[in-house]
Structures are given as structure tokens and as C-alpha cells.
Amino acid sequence: MSINEIQDELISDFELFDDWESKYEYIIDLGKQLPPLEEQYKTEENIIKGCQSRVWLHTYLEGDKLHFAADSDAIIVRGLVSMLVKVLSGHTPEAIAKADLYFLERIGLHQHLAQTRSNGLASMVKQMKHYAIAYQAVD
């Protein structure tokens, strides 16, 4: 599936929820299901420090596809991280670099991306794009 197809699928998943509780319960579930990042990747280099919570991002190339694995110490951020990984991981650096992430806005979660200081999410997205651009340059 392309990045946009995955985004569209997430958007339709969220259309099923008609109140905030079920929406956040789903995000919390996603957070719980995300496999924890292996300790060896929880390095100072991979950490993105927010004012409140931390995010770790590990990046690796397999063939021509860029993969992400990530984690956070807060469960809701973890759920959001899991969605971002689901959308962006396993695509070519070109596709990631030019991806337009519209799904968070469409499912009404963009405020979490806007809170630049409190969680590491916005910086994480920026970091994912940076890696993609860097790997593109290597090609």
C-alpha cells in the first residue's frame, strides 16, 4: 500500500468512533500493541526529547526501503508514534521525503503534532523526513 492508501485506511478506521473515549481507547490500544524498541536502539542519538515525554526513533534501510521503529514513555504518544511508523515505514526515501501527512488533521489529532515542546512528535516527523532526504542523497 502507498503512504496515502495507509493514511486513508486510518482515516476510515477513525470514522467509526463517535466520541473521544473510543478514539483515545483505540490510540491507547495501538500504543500498547506497538512492540517496544529494543534497548540497544534507545540511545542518546535516537532520542527526541519533548518537554513532557520522550520519543526514540531507530531508522534502517532494507533494500531500497527505509524502515522506522519507534517508542515513547507515554502511551498516547506511543499510539501516535505507532500510526506514524505504520504510515511512513517501509517506503522508498523518495516517497517518504515527499509524503504529505494529512491523516492526523483529518482524524482530529493534529494538536498533538502542534505541541512541539511537550512531546517529541513534531520533531519525530521532521527527523523521519530528514533521514529520507539523507538516504535519497546517498542514492
Added chain:
Amino acid sequence: MTTVTQQLDIAKIRRDFPILNETINGKPLVYLDNAATTQKPRQVLDALTGYYEHYNANIHRGIHHLAEKATSAFEASRRRIQAFLNARLSEEIIFTYGSTDGINLVAQAYGRAFLKAGDEIIISTMEHHSNIVPWQMLCEEKGCILKVIPISEEGELRMEEYEKLLSERTKFVSVVHVSNALGTINPVAQIVEKAHAVGAKVLLDGAQASSHLSIDVQALDCDFYVFSLHKLYGPTGMGVLYGKKELLDAMPPYRGGGEMIKEVTFEKTTYNELPYKFEAGTPNIADVVAARTALDYVDELGKEAIAEHEHQLLRYATDALEAIEGLRIIGRAKEKIGVLSFVMEGIHHQDIGVLLDQQGIAIRTGHHCTQPMMQRFGIPGTSRASFSVYNTMEEVDSLVRGLHKVKKMLG
């Protein structure tokens, strides 16, 4: 404290605060982040717009009617704040943009002129970053040494350790009057007395204290006192530095510019007298003027009555939150203002904040700009509910219900 305090009409008070009618995520706003900033009553908002609508002018040098009116309102505010702090002289009141600004002013103007290598500065573990970093900057520049008063598990200053830190090398003590993260009220009169006994000067950070306690700088005998109006129902961007006249007189100016000069030539500039020496540039006139209204508002309700109401909220909330399984209150000082910091077992504070926000409840989560203290308690942060005069028991109930929901969702 008097035994009979006037019972406040909270419903009537709430009508003074237009923002309390807001709905957040479709739910009525429950604002419990008052230690960060309080909301502003209509009276203060009217004072602000009244200034801009009727007598906005630059102050002190203008000779036209509006300039005179603005100047006189501005200086009336200074005298109002003098009375609020019971300062001896109105020129001991310097307008700043907030508590942080006041501490920086003292660290830079007093510290650079009077402290030297090897001198010791004492702060405490419970300081806000704004009462740590300015002193670290000074220490780096001048070679002074920073000493830190430890705190107990309850969140109180360990006074016996403070006494051990004091010596003839101690030249400055800068401590918080009331802790923003824990609510602890510190024994500041005692701190000042002991510091003075070794010849050290004392600054008290009153950012949290000013809205809850009566402050008498002459009785406290502190050398400097800072606070911010935005935590006291007043406008943002406006604060106060009180300093003893003889110290302020001896200190060199902090910033250069208009207003703070007597005469300027390219050869030599002479400085204005107090308080203008420390107020370079056009000041924050509108907010200074409205500050007076904020203090009038507080005095009309009565500080004791406000404190009593907040205390009832604190007691009620403490009991209610303690009943929640897995919740632990951080900061159990005997003397506290209406601040309730807590952690919940296995739940990240950010998740608590996000899920309460969904329910229209505003609290603060994180390290509260007191990272060294969070390290002392071995936690990354807390969730903090803080109360103000317009909060109700029903809002505490909403918080408790909200926390139960958080637990259920994350359990």
C-alpha cells in the same frame, strides 16, 4: 489568621471571569492550572481597554493632558504595589516584565557589582529554573559557588542543612517563598534572619506566594522580593521587583536607554534616580495601570477569605485524590497553598494531561520547570492541580471523576 473570615460568594465571583464560560471539547472548562497563570476578572480587562480607549500616551515626559493622565495612573500603580507589599518607599518598587526578569536584574546588577570569585550563593532544591539559571550564569562569569539547600521527602526545606551551609563566605541567598510544584510555604522570615546574621543579602521569589499570602517586606526584612501580576489576576508581561533603597541605589543600572538617564553626552551619561534607573525604555504602561485594578480586586475579596477558600479546596481535593488507588501526592508540607502535585502508578503524566483535557479539565503536567527537584524525588514529572478563588468543590469532583476515567482507560 482571624477566626471569622468573610464567606465568599463563589458563584458571584465566577461571573467576574468571562473565560470561565468557555467550553473545551464540548465540556465546561474546569480550570485548575492557576499556579501557571490565573484568569482575569472583567474589572482588569476593563482597566486595560479603558487605558487604551481613553488615555493611552507615553509617560513621564509628555506635557499634554493624556500623558499626564497616563503618568499619574502609572505612578498610582506603583504606590498601590508599595502598599500591597508594605514597602517603606514607592521608589523601592521597580516594574519588570515578571518574576524571572526581576531575578535576572538582581543577579546581573547586584551580583556583577558586589559578588566576587569564591563568594557563595545559596538557593534550594525546590527552586524554579528561573531562580537557578540566573545564578548559574553569574557563578560562571564571576567564579562564585552555588550551594543548594536540600529538601525532605515531605517537600520541606531542611533548615538544619541550610544553617550548615551558611558561613562568612555566604554572600547571597535566593529562595522561593512558595514552591510552584509542591505548594510548600517556606519559613522565609527565618531564612532571612539567618542569612543576615552572616551578612548575606536575600532575595525571595514570590511568584506563587503573592496571590495567596499577605506579604510584608518590612516585616520579612528581605532585601529583594519579586512577583508577577499574571498569577495574581493581573495582566501578563508585568512584574515587580522590590529592593531596599540603599541596595538599589548602590547597584549599577541593568539596561541602558531612555527613561533611565538624567543626561546623555557622548563623553559621559548620568543616570536617573530610583526607580527610573532600572526602567529603561517605554514601560508596559497599560499592564502596570491594570495591575492596580487586580490588586484592588484581591483586596476587595480579602486575602484571608481567598486563602481560606483555597485551603478548603486543597483539603477536600487532598482527601478525594488520596482515595484513588495508586495515586501518590508529591509534597506534603505542613504549610501549603492550594497546589496538589501527584503521580499515578504506571501512568505517564502526559497521558493524564491529555485525557483530562479531553474532558475539559486543565491541569499542568511535567517537571514544572523544577527539574532538579524532580530528580530529587526520582520522578520525571507530576500532574499538578492548582486552585484559585473561583474554583469550586464541584470542579474538584470533576477532577476526581476525570482521574477515574483516566485510570479506567489506561488500566
